[in-house]
Amino acid sequence: NAGVTQTPKFHILKIGQSMTLQCTQDMNHNYMYWYRQDPGMGLKLIYYSVGAGITDKGEVPNGYNVSRSTTEDFPLRLELAAPSQTSVYFCASSLTEAFFGQGTRLTVV
């Protein structure tokens, strides 16, 4: 049972470029989330989804987009990357408790 899988694990992006962080889960969970983790700040919710075809903004959605075409996948899209988006990104899924992926460490230079 793989749980929540994120790719890539590390990435360096240039300012203004775009990329998609991938997240897939094999637990058939309806709820999925994207968080970013910055030092000393805990985790902040970017976007979440309560099921396929339904997404909603979290606390810090600006500069990001998501889609949820299937129950399994919840990709996070960064458009026009900025240095402020340098962070560690975590995807999670839940039924009654959340399971997290290993994270993607993204650097925007």
Added chain:
Amino acid sequence: GNSVTQMEGPVTLSEEAFLTINCTYTATGYPSLFWYVQYPGEGLQLLLKATKADDKGSNKGFEATYRKETTSFHLEKGSVQVSDSAVYFCALTFFYNQGGKLIFGQGTELSVKP
């Protein structure tokens, strides 16, 4: 709004010392409460949880009791080990009416020395 506040770290202890990491919350209603642990270079793992007042969550020697009167969920362990060195996050959620979103505290780094 809903929020979680944890004691600031880093916390440095000697092996076999007693651990307390304070966590208090502000919430409208009665959330479920969680402690997550993050080992270096890894994602978050659920450590323990409590879903209603006076519940005690426990796992791997760690315990926390949901105290509604003091809106607290302090994490304790009687004797820490070097392998407990990690960052600990307190969190709350309202599963059924807020999409299951977790609200996290800022995290407390624990370092245990031999």
